[in-house]
Amino acid sequence: MPAPIGPEHVRLVANLARLDVPEQETDRLAGQLGRILNHFEELSQVDVTGVAPLRHPLEHDADGRADAIAPAPCDLPTVRANAPALSEAYFLVPPVLGTGLGT
Amino acid sequence: MAPPPTACQIVAEVATGARDVPASVELTLQRIREHDQELGAFLDVTEEHARELANRPPVGAAPPLLAGVPIAVKDNICTRAGRTTCGSKTLADYVSPYDATAVRRLEASGAVPVGKTNLDEFGMGSSGEFSAWHPTRNPWNRDHVAGGSSSGSAAAVAAGLVPIALGSDTGGSIRVPASFCGCVGLKPTYGRVSRYGLVAYGSSLEQIGVLAGCVKDAALVLDAISGPDPQDATSVAEPVPNYLAAVRDAAPPGAQHPLRVGIVRAQLDSDLHPETRAAIENAINIFRASGATIVEVDLPHARFGIATYYLLVSAEAASNLARYDGVHFGFRDPAPITLAALNRQSRTQGLGPEVQRRILLGTFALSAGYHDAYYDRAARVRRLIRQDYERAFQNCDTLLGPTTAGPAFRFGQRTADPLTMYLTDTFTIGANLAGLPAIALPAGLTRAGLPLSIQLMGPTFGEAGMLRAARMFERQFDWPARRPPLAGA
Numbered sequence: 001m002p003a004p005i006g007p008e009h010v011r012l013v014a015n016l017a018r019l020d021v022p023e024q025e026t027d028r029l030a031g032q033l034g035r036i037l038n039h040f041e042e043l044s045q046v047d048v049t050g051v052a053p054l055r056h057p058l059e060h061d062a063d064g065r066a067d068a069i070a071p072a073p074c075d076l077p078t079v080r081a082n083a084p085a086l087s088e089a090y091f092l093v094p095p096v097l098g099t100g101l102g103t
Numbered sequence: 104m105a106p107p108p109t110a111c112q113i114v115a116e117v118a119t120g121a122r123d124v125p126a127s128v129e130l131t132l133q134r135i136r137e138h139d140q141e142l143g144a145f146l147d148v149t150e151e152h153a154r155e156l157a158n159r160p161p162v163g164a165a166p167p168l169l170a171g172v173p174i175a176v177k178d179n180i181c182t183r184a185g186r187t188t189c190g191s192k193t194l195a196d197y198v199s200p201y202d203a204t205a206v207r208r209l210e211a212s213g214a215v216p217v218g219k220t221n222l223d224e225f226g227m228g229s230s231g232e233f234s235a236w237h238p239t240r241n242p243w244n245r246d247h248v249a250g251g252s253s254s255g256s257a258a259a260v261a262a263g264l265v266p267i268a269l270g271s272d273t274g275g276s277i278r279v280p281a282s283f284c285g286c287v288g289l290k291p292t293y294g295r296v297s298r299y300g301l302v303a304y305g306s307s308l309e310q311i312g313v314l315a316g317c318v319k320d321a322a323l324v325l326d327a328i329s330g331p332d333p334q335d336a337t338s339v340a341e342p343v344p345n346y347l348a349a350v351r352d353a354a355p356p357g358a359q360h361p362l363r364v365g366i367v368r369a370q371l372d373s374d375l376h377p378e379t380r381a382a383i384e385n386a387i388n389i390f391r392a393s394g395a396t397i398v399e400v401d402l403p404h405a406r407f408g409i410a411t412y413y414l415l416v417s418a419e420a421a422s423n424l425a426r427y428d429g430v431h432f433g434f435r436d437p438a439p440i441t442l443a444a445l446n447r448q449s450r451t452q453g454l455g456p457e458v459q460r461r462i463l464l465g466t467f468a469l470s471a472g473y474h475d476a477y478y479d480r481a482a483r484v485r486r487l488i489r490q491d492y493e494r495a496f497q498n499c500d501t502l503l504g505p506t507t508a509g510p511a512f513r514f515g516q517r518t519a520d521p522l523t524m525y526l527t528d529t530f531t532i533g534a535n536l537a538g539l540p541a542i543a544l545p546a547g548l549t550r551a552g553l554p555l556s557i558q559l560m561g562p563t564f565g566e567a568g569m570l571r572a573a574r575m576f577e578r579q580f581d582w583p584a585r586r587p588p589l590a591g592a
Contacts (some may be wrong), residue, residue: 017421017466018428018443019459020451025493033464036522040410040477046484054489055292056307057538058337060556065333073334074200082197084435091430100379 005034106586107134107263110172110320111347117158117171124171128157128215131173135218135264138311138589142262143239145175148218152184155213167213168327174209175259175268178219179226180311181300182206188561189302190234190252193433193453202334203300204494205269205311205328212327217265218257222277224455227420228252228305229279229527232518233457241585243553247511250283250527251275253314257284260314261554263586266321267588268491269328271301271579273309274412275506275531278543278558281314283511285545285554287573289313289321293538294339297332303423305416307335308535311523318574321542322346333546341564349567354362358395362572365499367402370530376509383505383545389579390503390559390572400495400502404487412487412532413525414468414481420458421465425454426469460521496562501572504561506543507528510553540566542573546580 007026014021021029046082076089085092108116110514116122131152137147171386176182179189183197188194206216210332223233231239231254238253241247242262246492249258253270270277272290281288301311309538311328315321326347331340354360364387371383391397429435429449436448454462495502507527517524534541539561548554557576561569 005467010463013463013466013470015464015521016470018425019241019454019462021463029460032521033462033467036464036525037467037477039522039530040414040481043407043410043414043480043484043488044476046404046407046487048480048483048487049484051486054486055477055482056337057245058339070333078198078200082200082432082434084429085437093430094440094445095413095539096195096442 004028005037107328108265109317110169110266110315110323112169113172113266114166114170114323118166122171123217125154125157127171128153128173128217131265134554138262138264139259141240141245141589143237144240144249144259144262144264144427145218145254146190146221146236147185147186149182149216149391152217153217155212156329159590162174169270169323170213172214172267172302173265174214175218175220175256175265176206176216176387177222177253177268177270177273179255179302179304180206180269181302183214185219185253187219187302188236188238188287189226190222191454191458192235192507193427193449195434197432199300202296204332206300207547208328209269209324210411214327220253220259222251222254223252224360225302225420225459226273226276227310227457227461230517230522231276231280232248232256232514233455241351241434241511241547241553242475242509242589244551246513247553248283248514250280250507251513251530253280256314257281257286258497260284260316261286261477261587262589263316266312266316267324270312270314271309271431272312272535274310274416274535275528275581277312277314278506278531279527280557281543282506283554285548285556287313287318287321288481288546289315289325290534290541291325291329291566294337294341295540295564295566296328297335297338299332299334301581305419306417306529308411308416308421318570318577319347319350320542322350322570323412332479338395344567346567346570349422350570350574353571353578356391356578358437360408360575362390362395362501363398364395364572365398365400365495365502367502367504369402370504371403374508377504379505379507379555382505383557386503386557389576393575398499401492401496401534402488402495403492404484405486406535407544408526408532411484411508412536414477415465416488416538417461418468418478419465421469422460424454424462429453429579449578457521471513474574485536488533492533492537492548501559501561501569503557506556506558507531508550509531510551534560540569542569544573544576552567
């Protein structure tokens, strides 16, 4: 698995991750991420034929809990108090529809 | 100034009436006020809440497990008292609407949380230098890092500001700072302690655990916080033994104990600081003298640990940190006129460089065309790494090795190159990848006066045996009375 990471990858990944990377930073980040990924290349030496991925240490299905109503751990006003902008009970964001600006 | 009492001593004194809880908590708060400026261990001291808890009327006849014990809480663990910033600008003003289960259980056990401790942003760092607020200084030498990411919890315990603290360990975040600061750092088995209220970073790897001055205190806290929680589907309904009783049963000095202690030759032959190597050889001799058999075991895939761990944890971070969108909570840049730009700019300004680097790395590892080569392959190697440990524990009861390759380094020594920083976790990530319990133990000081540490690991849910072995070592080593000098102390 070659790690061909260039400025164009940084731009693509930054977009997917919803981060702004200044143009003058893309080369530096590409170099840095490339170096890290190069080190990770060593994983290609491992024979993983027939080895299933282990994504989580607990492989059994989580034990379900009783479907019973319990008091909420917190109330809505306390939750909303952390919101950067509210309109009554709603989280406020810039207009999404009809702006012609896309999302 | 006399050395501050251990949690077990406080509990005993409260039980006999020899210790007044409000006065004792006041003393802790005063200690923090006097000494924390030089350390930077705390981000918030919740004096009012601590006083309120200290003055609670007793419930029931017997004092609870942790009656009157002050405790510090890492700032990525949710508490209603004080802010929960995770060491990040994005959560500068965040107040959790609920308490983490571990915190709730500690308070129900009579413990008194006194404040929130510093950390690398969201737990991403091995030195404490990636806090958005200020660095935590090593109590033994202010020019050296405290280790991360639970830097404040380790420094506060090592300096004697509090007897115990909660930390979280995703790849070594309890054990690395315990190693650098010279205290006990316990990471439980994955699923032993509820993660409800631990702000998510690497969900398949992290556990809440304990920083303490001695093994008994760590066992006591584990007793209070262990066990299944309906609020966390990854907490396991495995019976919880009495850990403190298990530690009290540890073989006394001079007794012969038929323990099988595993060592990994490749670890001992790796590039260790000579004084770290000597500390491990000394520990091997201590166990051998106590009647333990030393067994050589092999972990053939351990050398792929760093690559496996950083690919998986970055992928999990990229996914978990998608929630910081500038909408529901956290920092918002109010200027953008589109939602997408608001998301991007709020994230870019709110999250620090190391966090952004891991998000980019993880997003890359998960992206179309690269997922199979990176994330998926790392998850397969993770299984091989776990199988190595399963085989090793067929031949030994506990594994003994280094916690870190050497003592604490100087500020700035590893920040220039991310990969060099990542390698700090070489010996700790195995326990997280395999979900196993592990404990860092003080093992002396270097000639330059910096703490040394050894690490013990146990099989899944093998905390009791591991803690007994840890206590055996601690008794022979006679470390807990030693404290770093504090100005004015």
